[in-house]
Amino acid sequence: MSFVPVSALLRDAENEGYAVGAFNCNNMEIVQAIVAAAEAENAPVIMQASQGAIKYAGIDYIVAMARVAAAGAKVPVALHLDHGTSFEQVIRCVRAGFSSVMFDGSKLPTxxxxxxxxxxxxxxxxxxxxxxxxxxxxxxTEDEIVVTDREALFTDPEEARYFVEQTGVDSLAVAIGTAHGRYKGEPQLDFERLSKIKSLVTVPIVLHGSSGVPAEALREAIRRGVRKINIDTNIREAFVGTVRQVLDGHPDEIDPRKVLGPAREAAVEIIREKMRIFGCAGKARQ
Incomplete structure (x- = not known):
């Protein structure tokens, strides 16, 4: 199966009231884990690459790995650029074969x-x-994008309406209290703001920085209109935590497959758990 646009996946999610998981891929094992989890849960899935992943693996490697994974999948798979920060970078991803792109101009004047x-x-x-x-x-922090607590401004609902009308985007990421990376405490999401934004915009809403957000808060966000949820940190925690466990238990192990294989399985399990929370499990359209 070839890549599908994220807009097609979110259209179905909007119609049926669930969210599609968007999971960051940084290496081959995580690419494999994302698709394996989607197959196991019969869920549509968004594989996304950030600037850091592209710099680490190279855009051609990312696309090639994702394409091989998608070609063998029975579920819809999208390949999405996460947090593109320039027009030129977006164009490189379009030319390379991504099926969806994000331009993050949130630090710019409106x-x-x-x-x-x-x-x-x-x-x-x-x-x-x-x-x-x-x-x-x-x-x-999301790779090279850093926003301080003081700079972290919530999305204004009326500005969101104007922005969508002026740009014609397919989906809009909003700031309602989530953060990239690990949380120091439990995040408090502004659900009333989310509902107001949803009432004013005509496109699906995206929630970034969702690792560490309690399951019930995510479900409430979905009830109020979120249709794409990004997860990265939780995957890293599961993957690297398992690598540490394997090496702690077998300090003389030198076979990367015996170290990274269990880490891949840990990533599969956390991704499957998120898919069930998001309500996209069992929603794949063949």
Whole structure:
């Protein structure tokens, strides 16, 4: 199966009231884990690569690994650029074979964010590639993107309406209290703000920084309109934690397969758990 646009997956999610999981891939084992989990749960899935992943593995390796995984899958798989920060980077991903891109202009003045996002849409939509954008700043760190607590501004609902109308994006990432990386305490999401945004915009809503958000809070966000949920940190924790356990128990082990294999299985389990929380398990359309 070839890659599908994220917009197609979110359209079904909107119609049926669930969220599709978007999971960051950083190496071959995590690519395999994402698709294995989707197959096990019969769930549509979004595999996404950030700037850090592209810099680490190379864009051609990322696309090739994801394409092999998707080709053998019986569930719909999208390949999405996570937090693209320039028009040029987005174009490189479009040319490389991504089926969906995100331009993150949230640190820019609104009109500049709109102008670049419109350029991205103009280039991507004619070739069937969906576009996500971001309005408001999400706290924490995502690879090279750093936002301080003081700078982390929640999305203004009226500005969200204006932004979507002006850009024509397929989905919108909003800031309602989540953060990238590990939380120091339990995040408090602004559900009323989320409901207001949902009432004013006509596109699916995306929640970034969702690792560490309690399951019931995620379910409430879905009830209020979130249709794509990003998970990265939880996968890293499961993967690296298992590597440490294996090496602690077998300090003389030198076979990478015996170290990374169990880590891959740990990643599969955490991804499957998230899919069940999001309600996308059993929702794959053949």
């Amino acid at each position: 009109e500049q964010n709109i102008a670049i996002t419109r350029q991205v849409v103009a280039v991507s939509r004619p070739v069937g590639i969906s576009v996500e954008a971001e309005l408001g700043k999400i706290g924490g």
